[in-house]
Amino acid sequence: MVITLRRLPVSLTPLATPRLRRLLAAQVPSDLADWLDFVALSALVAFQWQLGPGAVASLTLALALPYVVLAPVVGVLVDRMDQRTLLIASNILRSIATAAFVLAPNLLVLLVFVILKSSADALFTPAKQAAIPLLTAPDQLLSANSLSHMINQLTKIVGPALGGVLIVFLELQQIFLANAGLSLIAALILLGLPNGLRSSHTNTARRKFSQEFIDGIRHIRNKPLLATAILAMAFGFFLIFLYDGLIALLVKEIGFSSALLGASVASAGAGGVVGSLLLGQFCEKRDPFQLMIASGLAGGVLIALMGHVGRGDIMMPPLVFCVLLFATGVASAGLFVPYRVVLQKETPPELIGRVAAVGEGLSAAAMMTAPPIGAGLAEIAGVSAPYLVSGYATAIFALMLLCVRRRIDKRDELMAGD
Structure with a gap:
């Protein structure tokens, strides 16, 4: 067909x-x-x-x-x-x-x-x-990456x-x-x-693995927007995994039944699916880095809100709590999908494997270090603490990225003028 x-x-x-x-x-x-x-x-x-x-x-x-x-x-x-x-x-x-x-x-x-x-x-x-x-x-890069992320979710x-x-x-x-x-x-x-x-530009001459990998590092260093996106994604993963494994404890802390746990996880996943579709449908022509900033700001506020619910500052019925998780999933798609587009647009095809591997390695390192820190924070200050720290840190970091993006744009304008 x-x-x-x-x-x-x-x-x-x-x-x-x-x-x-x-x-x-x-x-x-x-x-x-x-x-x-x-x-x-x-x-x-x-x-x-x-x-x-x-x-x-x-x-x-x-x-x-x-x-x-x-x-x-x-x-x-x-x-x-x-x-x-x-x-x-x-x-x-x-x-x-x-x-x-x-x-x-x-x-x-x-x-x-x-x-x-x-x-x-x-x-x-x-x-x-x-x-x-x-x-x-x-x-169609944003739409293609959105579909890939939708399948994952x-x-x-x-x-x-x-x-x-x-x-x-x-x-x-x-x-x-x-x-x-x-x-x-x-x-x-x-x-x-x-x-x-x-890639048709792949270099057929073989050098040492370390030398070829350094070429990828050098490319990242020479592309401020790409380097910022990779570091932002790694830090974003760290903040996400501060709280990601604590959802069961948060549900219990709020006073909801264990039956809501499955619905909570499914709501966040469904939000990721819908967010991917919305990105592909309406945001193909938008700046992917700006999408990352907007999603980080919105997602950070939503995560912090979950922490306030867990601490008892805000009362929320189960259905609204699931809607909150759904919205968090939508915001997360606005981080993951545009990041891949930035990586693909800012990297020539013959280097994309090395650049992508650097991003994956840094994100994996963040995923390994964050859970024990989040668990320790929950033990000391309560299960809502990782959500509050992660949420507000994500929102503040998104605002910092906005300033960084403006500086990069000014730098590019000066270089173009020269």
């Missing part, structure tokens, strides 16, 4: 490109497998093996560590090689590592397999970011819910094998991408 642009709303126009449609179609089973894995791994460690919080935390560390450690190697590989090959290989490697979970006799061996699986994920994410501008018209909603149902009817080992099958399905879909999916 041929899809024409006239039949599609603006937010869905990238789907009229068959090759991009194939990439996004492969992302569905790939992302779904990630969320099913997370649920099944948590159930294995916490319920089947009866291990404590430290073991569960070690899973999060194992999932994030490869993004930090492998960033230089992954970045250079993405810029050197065909994206089709990398996307397929990463899903095959992920399938093998996920199937190996079945063989893990203890936590230590399981963590080794989780690190291997996350290493494949660390390769898939920058390769996908490098492939999107190669498959998309320049004026949808699977974030469906995956844990489906995982909870599957745990009732299947053995955990069977779920791991099913997840391995999903990654293989993604690899099969990606086989339809064209060969030679890489």
Whole structure:
């Protein structure tokens, strides 16, 4: 069936490109497998093996560590090689590592397999970011990234819910094998991408990995807007993960029943989906960095409001609380999606793997360090404290970014005048 642009709303126009449609179609089973894995791994460690919080935390560390450690190697590989090959290989490697979970006799061996699986994920994410501008018209980058983020948010909603149902009817080992099958399905879909999916400006001369990675760092340093966006995203991840894992405690602190927890998480995820669609529909011609600033300001106020509800300063019925979480999800899309557009627009195709890997590594490092700090803050000052700190810090940081953006614009005007 041929899809024409006239039949599609603006937010869905990238789907009229068959090759991009194939990439996004492969992302569905790939992302779904990630969320099913997370649920099944948590159930294995916490319920089947009866291990404590430290073991569960070690899973999060194992999932994030490869993004930090492998960033230089992954970045250079993405810029050197065909994206089709990398996307397929990463899903095959992920399938093998996920199937190996079945063989893990203890936590230590399981963590080794989780690190291997996350290493494949660390390769898939920058390769996908490098492939999107190669498959998309320049004026549809925001819509294409919005669709990619929407898929991620949808699977974030469906995956844990489906995982909870599957745990009732299947053995955990069977779920791991099913997840391995999903990654293989993604690899099969990606086989339809064209060969030679890489920048025409890719340098064929091979140098040391460290030298090529430094080229990416040098490019970031010479692009103030890009460097600011990467640092802003990393700091944004840090602030998000200060409170992200404490939603259950916040719901309990407010006095809501545990039944509202699932609705709260689903509301935030649904907000991310709607926010992605709104961005693609109405914001294609807007400055992506300005979108990040506006979303950071709005999101910060909303997060702080959640903290005030948790502290008892504001009374809020459950339905309104879910609406608040929904609005927070909408604002979060305004951070994640425009950031990828800034990265893709400010980086030549032959460097995008290295630049994306730097961004992923810094964000992963923030994700690793923030949760224990947030937990400690909650222990000292109450569960609402991480929400208040994160919310107000996000809003203030967004205002600082506005000033930085104005300085960058003035610098560019002076350089253009010279």
